[in-house]
Structure formats: structure tokens, C-alpha cells
Amino acid sequence: MKKLSTRWGSAFGCLVIGAGMMASASASELTVWCWDPDFNVPAMQDAAARYTKLHPDVKITVNNIAQNDIKQKLQTQLLANVTDGLPDIVLIQDDNAQRFLQGFPAAFEPLSDAIDLKKFAPYKVAAATYNGKSYSVPFDSGVTGLFYRSDYLAAAGYKPADLQDITWDQLIKIGKDVKAKTGHDFFDLDFNEAGLVRAMMQSAGKWFFTADGQLDIIDNAPLKAALETYSKLWKADIVKPVSGWSAYTGAFTSGDVAAVASGAWMTGTIKGSPDQSGKWGVAPLPKLDGIEGATHYSNWGGSSWYVFSSSKQKTTATDFLNTVWAGDIDFYQGILINQGAVGSLLAAREGAAYKASDPFFGGAPVWENFSNWLGQIPSVDYGTFTQEVNSAIQAQLPSIAKGGSVDEALKAINDRVSQQIQ
Amino acid sequence: MRSKIAHGEQINGWLFVMPALALLGIFLVYPILWSLWISLQVGKGSNLHFGGFANILRLFGDKVFLHALTNTCVFFVVQVPIMILLALVFAVMLNDAKLWGRGIFRTAIFLPCVTSLVAYSALFRSMFESDGVVNNGLMALHLIAEPIQWLTDPFWAKVMIILAITWRWTGYNMIFYLAALQNIDQSIYEAARIDGIPARARFFRLTIPLLKPVILFTSIISTIGTLQLFDEVNNITQGGPGDATLTLSLYIYNLTFQFMPSFGYSATVSYVIVVLVAILSFLQFLIARDKK
Numbered sequence: 042m043k044k045l046s047t048r049w050g051s052a053f054g055c056l057v058i059g060a061g062m063m064a065s066a067s068a069s070e071l072t073v074w075c076w077d078p079d080f081n082v083p084a085m086q087d088a089a090a091r092y093t094k095l096h097p098d099v100k101i102t103v104n105n106i107a108q109n110d111i112k113q114k115l116q117t118q119l120l121a122n123v124t125d126g127l128p129d130i131v132l133i134q135d136d137n138a139q140r141f142l143q144g145f146p147a148a149f150e151p152l153s154d155a156i157d158l159k160k161f162a163p164y165k166v167a168a169a170t171y172n173g174k175s176y177s178v179p180f181d182s183g184v185t186g187l188f189y190r191s192d193y194l195a196a197a198g199y200k201p202a203d204l205q206d207i208t209w210d211q212l213i214k215i216g217k218d219v220k221a222k223t224g225h226d227f228f229d230l231d232f233n234e235a236g237l238v239r240a241m242m243q244s245a246g247k248w249f250f251t252a253d254g255q256l257d258i259i260d261n262a263p264l265k266a267a268l269e270t271y272s273k274l275w276k277a278d279i280v281k282p283v284s285g286w287s288a289y290t291g292a293f294t295s296g297d298v299a300a301v302a303s304g305a306w307m308t309g310t311i312k313g314s315p316d317q318s319g320k321w322g323v324a325p326l327p328k329l330d331g332i333e334g335a336t337h338y339s340n341w342g343g344s345s346w347y348v349f350s351s352s353k354q355k356t357t358a359t360d361f362l363n364t365v366w367a368g369d370i371d372f373y374q375g376i377l378i379n380q381g382a383v384g385s386l387l388a389a390r391e392g393a394a395y396k397a398s399d400p401f402f403g404g405a406p407v408w409e410n411f412s413n414w415l416g417q418i419p420s421v422d423y424g425t426f427t428q429e430v431n432s433a434i435q436a437q438l439p440s441i442a443k444g445g446s447v448d449e450a451l452k453a454i455n456d457r458v459s460q461q462i463q
Numbered sequence: 464m465r466s467k468i469a470h471g472e473q474i475n476g477w478l479f480v481m482p483a484l485a486l487l488g489i490f491l492v493y494p495i496l497w498s499l500w501i502s503l504q505v506g507k508g509s510n511l512h513f514g515g516f517a518n519i520l521r522l523f524g525d526k527v528f529l530h531a532l533t534n535t536c537v538f539f540v541v542q543v544p545i546m547i548l549l550a551l552v553f554a555v556m557l558n559d560a561k562l563w564g565r566g567i568f569r570t571a572i573f574l575p576c577v578t579s580l581v582a583y584s585a586l587f588r589s590m591f592e593s594d595g596v597v598n599n600g601l602m603a604l605h606l607i608a609e610p611i612q613w614l615t616d617p618f619w620a621k622v623m624i625i626l627a628i629t630w631r632w633t634g635y636n637m638i639f640y641l642a643a644l645q646n647i648d649q650s651i652y653e654a655a656r657i658d659g660i661p662a663r664a665r666f667f668r669l670t671i672p673l674l675k676p677v678i679l680f681t682s683i684i685s686t687i688g689t690l691q692l693f694d695e696v697n698n699i700t701q702g703g704p705g706d707a708t709l710t711l712s713l714y715i716y717n718l719t720f721q722f723m724p725s726f727g728y729s730a731t732v733s734y735v736i737v738v739l740v741a742i743l744s745f746l747q748f749l750i751a752r753d754k755k
Contacts, residue, residue, distance in 0.1 A: 109720075112720065113720045116719075116720055116724055120508060120724060120726070140723050143508075144507060144508035144723060144724070145508060231615075232615055232703050232704035232705055233700075233701050233702075233703040233704070281593075282593065282612055282615040283592075283593070283614075283615070284588075284592070284614035284615050284700065284703070284704070285588060285614070288592055425723055426722075426723060428721055428722050428723070429722050429723065432717065432721070432722070435703060435705060435706075436527075436705045436706040437705060438704070438705055439615070439616075439617055439703075439704045439705035439707070440705065456526070457526060457527060460521075460524055460525055460526065460527075461525075461527070461722070462723070
């Protein structure tokens with residue numbers, strides 16, 4: 042019985058390995074996993090085309106796999122120590138990176154020796170640095186901006202200049218005026234998304250953890266201010282509650298709400314309605330009130346490329362990333378124009394596309410603005426447990442929106458997370 | 464000689480069942496035992512080590528777990544009786560031979576069961592948006608003055624999930640009752656009618672007792688199904704707003720795939736479901752046992 046079952050076992054093992062080998066294919070062939078067919082997939086395909094022009098012997102396949110599926114596949118495969126079927130290069134969102142780097146230290150190839158990472162925005166490199174080595178080639182920046190309907194604001198008597206260098210309190214006043222004049226809510230928010238709170242907090246140079254990785258919730262002044270601002274937004278009655286991504290983006294692309302604070306990658310979604318050309322503007326994020334070190338610059342999302350140390354082609358993969366993603370300025374102009382991808386290669390800012398103005402945003406030099414803001418984003422350490430804290434915050438958002446006490450919410454978040462990360 | 468034949472038959476018999484046994488062993492028994500072993504491990508990611516009862520102690524301090532448990536219990540305490548009763552009523556109504564078009568009605572009520580869980584969740588999600596079909600309909604009928612925040616209000620989100628799973632599973636249970644009703648001898652009802660028993664009493668005194676084994680069966684599978692509720696909450700509300708619809712299965716998923724993976728603890732939580740299912744099934748057997 043025992044012998045038989047082990048034989049069965051090995052037979053299955055052979056099958057699985059066989060299937061895996063077929064997937065990982067022959068010599069100079071690279072596989073890449075990324076998730077957005079309007080954004081990072083075409084950008085990667087463009088990069089691949091540029092590299093294969095230089096190296097015709099290399100074939101690069103870009104697979105479009107949903108981000109959650111990528112996370113799950115990595116998590117289960119790395120945990121089971123099965124590397125068959127993994128790609129050579131994978132895209133990981135920055136606030137998730139440390140979880141993988143710390144949870145599976147040997148799974149990724151350190152790139153800081155092979156590639157000069159000083160060429161990239163420092164906060165992006167910091168997000169993928171673990172034990173003194175950096176593991177990623179940064180891709181897009183989640184540099185934040187406040188996208189707003191300039192026609193709605195004009196109807197309420199506000200000019201673009203009125204949104205420069207303001208605080209959140211001032212923005213809420215503007216939002217109330219806009220609602221009074223036009224009847225449109227200013228923002229739409231989803232209780233299952235705490236991105237705005239994170240972005241506000243990072244704009245003051247803080248994250249959920251102290252420098253030595255301890256949980257920092259109760260005495261975290263920027264976090265508290267961010268939650269209070271969140272509460273004020275709801276109290277001012279300028280927020281439309283939505284649930285889910287399509288309802289969230291639908292509210293501002295349809296003209297139902299007047300503005301959205303988000304990462305630069307939202308540009309593509311907003312420009313998806315060409316009939317609204319000239320009716321949009323972009324301002325820097327408002328500042329948190331009364332917080333030391335508060336700035337107008339923050340990050341929301343953004344991701345980077347990682348190479349698996351199990352990859353048989355890791356030298357080719359590294360060379361590919363180095364040649365195109367860390368060197369080709371012209372490539373970055375293309376993905377900026379075509380996909381609205383604000384790369385984090387600092388030199389790319391000197392290219393022509395970054396200098397151009399965009400008629401969709403009333404002829405403002407939005408890309409130049411974004412890349413200027415990019416250099417000023419306070420760098421924070423995302424740590425391992427961002428997901429846990431994030432989920433704990435989401436659990437408190439409905440009660441905060443109803444006017445519940447922020448101090449109690451902070452305590453609940455702190456209790457829940459310290460229980461979870463034990 | 465005889466024993467040799469018997470011996471040979473024994474070996475043959477074992478050889479025949481061996482493939483099935485081996486598959487069961489690899490894919491059923493081994494994972495169950497292995498997950499029991501994992502549930503005693505603590506640690507993050509692949510750094511697991513033996514922790515004894517640490518995970519079980521952690522359960523009691525874990526507010527999110529208790530919250531998910533409460534939500535799950537609310538779902539099954541409220542939803543299972545409603546659904547069972549509805550299914551029973553539909554089944555009795557559609558069992559009436561004089562009812563016009565009962566084939567159409569049966570199909571219509573059973574049809575939700577063949578739809579994909581994810582597809583119907585996506586549909587419900589869009590229907591119950593604040594400016595979705597449901598709110599627009601209710602407002603047009605002047606039943607409500609303001610749109611109900613089905614997806615963003617903790618109370619209504621629960622109501623909505625219950626509506627969704629009731630829609631999806633009522634027909635499924637109804638089929639069991641219909642099948643059972645057709646096995647009841649019509650002469651019993653005939654005799655009751657001759658004795659002048661009113662319709663209501665025939666339903667409560669005859670139909671329900673005769674259907675008892677089936678009612679018990681459907682209650683148990685519905686209870687198990689509700690305790691494992693995952694697809695709907697994951698696709699409609701993602702457990703939100705603010706964990707209002709977080710279920711145990713969704714919590715297990717979060718512990719394993721969303722958070723820094725703690726496989727040991729999530730295995731422990733899944734054993735909680737196993738224990739709950741066992742206890743509840745036992746209770747239902749106990750309650751439904753014939754009083755002698």
C-alpha cells in the first residue's frame with residue numbers, strides 16, 4: 042500500500058514537473074507577468090519589441106494575469122518551493138514588495154549590483170530594498186495628483202490657481218461651494234479602499250511603522266490627521282459613497298462627481314472619455330493641516346519589475362531590464378504618450394514628451410508637473426504588514442464616515458493589527 | 464483449494480479498489496491530516512514551526528475572527544430558515560397538478576442554481592448599486608424616498624447578501640422537496656380531504672412530517688453551504704463595508720492570500736468551520752429525531 046501510493050505520488054510528480062518544463066520553454070526565451078492590458082502590459086510589450094530588435098535571438102512573452110492572481114500564484118508557489126511555471130520577470134506593486142522579499146528572501150534576484158539604481162527615484166528603490174540590496178527595476182510612479190473638473194470649479198467661481206498650495210480644509214470648503222453651485226459631489230469614496238488615507242499620511246513622510254519596524258498607529262499624527270480629514274470630507278456632505286472599482290471610476294468619468302485624488306496612473310482612465318477634453322485639470326495634493334513635514338506630494342500605488350532567482354535566463358532578464366527600462370529614454374516618452382505611464386527613471390524627464398502640454402488638461406504641462414512632484418515624494422518604508430493595517434483601517438472607515446471618534450478608531454486599528462502580526 | 468480461490472479473490476478485490484483507495488488517500492485523507500498538522504504550526508510564510516495550541520488560543524483574542532464568526536452565524540440563522548420555508552412553499556405550490564404553466568415556473572425558480580456564482584454576484588452588485596436597477600425601481604414605485612445604500616451601509620449590505628444567496632439557492636432546495644412530494648402517496652391526502660381536514664392542516668400535519676427527512680437533509684446542506692459562504696461576499700462586497708459582511712471563509716482567504724501568509728492559523732480557522740458543521744449537523748439530527 043505504502044509503496045504503491047509513493048509510486049502514484051512520483052507519477053503525479055513527474056506529470057507536474059513535465060507540464061512545468063513545457064511551460065518554461067527553450068533557451069533565450071523570457072516570460073513576463075503583469076496585469077493591466079491598458080497600462081503595464083502594452084508598456085512591457087513595447088519594451089520587449091525594443092529589446093528583440095537589438096537581440097533577435099531573444100523571444101519575450103508578456104502574459105496578462107490579474108494582479109490578485111499573480112499575488113496568489115507567487116504566494117502559493119514560493120511557499121511550496123515550486124518554481125516551475127514561474128515567469129522570469131514579474132511585476133509587483135510597491136506596497137506589497139516587502140511582504141515577498143521578507144517572506145521569501147531567496148526567491149528574487151538582487152539587481153542593485155548589475156543595474157545602477159541611482160538613476161531612479163529614490164523612494165521607489167527604497168521600497169524594494171531589503172538587507173542592503175535592492176531587488177527591482179522601478180516601473181511606474183504612483184505620484185499623486187488631484188484631478189478635477191475645471192468646468193465645475195469654474196461654475197463655482199474657482200480658477201486653477203485656487204487649488205495650488207492649499208490645505209485639505211480649504212479644499213473641503215471649495216468642495217462645498219462646488220456642490221452648492223453645481224449639485225455635484227466633490228469626491229466619490231469606497232469603504233473598501235483606504236488609498237486616500239495612505240496617500241495623505243505618506244504626504245507627511247509617515248507610514249504605519251517606525252524605522253525599526255514597530256507598529257506606529259496610536260501616536261501617528263499624520264495618520265490621525267488623515268483619518269480626521271476623511272471624517273471631515275463625509276461630514277461636509279461632499280462625498281458620494283460607491284462600492285467597487287468600476288463604480289468608483291465611473292463616478293468621475295461620467296461627470297457625476299467633480300474630482301478624484303489618485304496616482305498618475307489614473308490619467309489613462311480619465312482620458313478614456315475624450316469628450317471631456319479640456320474640462321479637466323490636475324493640481325498637487327492638498328496639504329494636511331497642522332502637521333509638521335506635511336507636503337503636497339505623495340504616492341498611491343505604483344509597481345516595479347522583479348527577476349526570479351530561479352529563472353534560467355536571469356542574466357538575459359537583467360540585461361533586458363537594464364537596457365530598456367534603465368536606459369532607453371526614448372522608450373519612456375512612448376509609454377508616457379501611449380499609456381500615460383509616468384516612469385521613475387529620472388533621466389526620462391528630460392525627454393520631449395515630458396515637456397509637452399496636454400490639451401485634455403487645458404494645455405497644462407501635466408507630465409512635467411508630475412515628474413517634478415515625483416522627485417519630492419517623501420520616502421517611507423512600506424514594511425511587511427501594510428495589507429493588515431490597510432484592512433484594519435478599512436474596517437473603521439464606515440464608522441469614521443458616520444462621525445465616529447478617530448481616537449477610538451486608531452485604538453481599534455492598533456489592537457487588531459498587533460493581534461494579527463504576532 | 465477453496466482457500467486458494469478465496470485468497471485469489473481477496474487479492475483481486477483489493478486490486479480493483481486500490482486505484483480508488485490510492486486516489487482517495489492522496490487527495491482526501493492525506494490533505495485532511497496534513498491540514499490538521501499545519502493547524503498546529505505557527506509562523507509567517509514558509510518559516511513554520513510547531514506551536515501546539517497557540518493558534519487555538521489566538522482564536523479567542525482575535526476580534527476579526529469573532530466578528531467573522533458572528534457575521535457567518537447571522538447569515539445562517541437568518542437566511543437558512545427563510546430559504547427552507549420559501550423552498551417548501553414554492554414546492555407545494557408547484558406540485559399542484561392543476562396549476563397552469565408549472566413547468567415554466569419550476570424552471571424559472573430552479574434556473575438561478577445553474578448560473579455561475581461569480582457571474583450572478585457581479586450582476587447583483589450592479590443591480591444593487593445606489594443608482595442601480597433595484598433602487599430605481601423602488602423609487603419609481605414610491606416605496607422609498609431615498610436610495611438605499613445596499614453596498615455601503617453595514618446593515619443593508621448584510622440584507623443584500625442574504626437576498627442574493629436566497630435567490631441563488633431557493634430553487635435548488637425546492638427541487639428536493641418536489642421530488643419528495645411526488646413520492647407521497649396521494650391517497651393520504653384524499654383520505655384527509657374526505658375526513659374534512661383543511662388545507663392548512665394538511666400542509667402542517669401531513670406534508671411537513673412526511674417531508675421531514677428531506678427538510679433535515681436540506682437544512683444540513685444549506686447550513687454547511689452558508690458556513691462556507693465565500694463567492695458572494697468576495698465578489699459583491701469584499702467583506703465590506705468595514706467587515707460587515709466578512710465571513711469565516713473570506714477571512715481564511717485573507718489570512719492566506721491577502722495578508723502576510725499565516726497558513727497555520729488559517730488552517731485552524733478552517734477547522735473551526737469543520738467543528739461548527741459537525742456540531743450543527745448533530746444538533747439538527749437531535750432535534751429532528753422522532754420522539755418515542
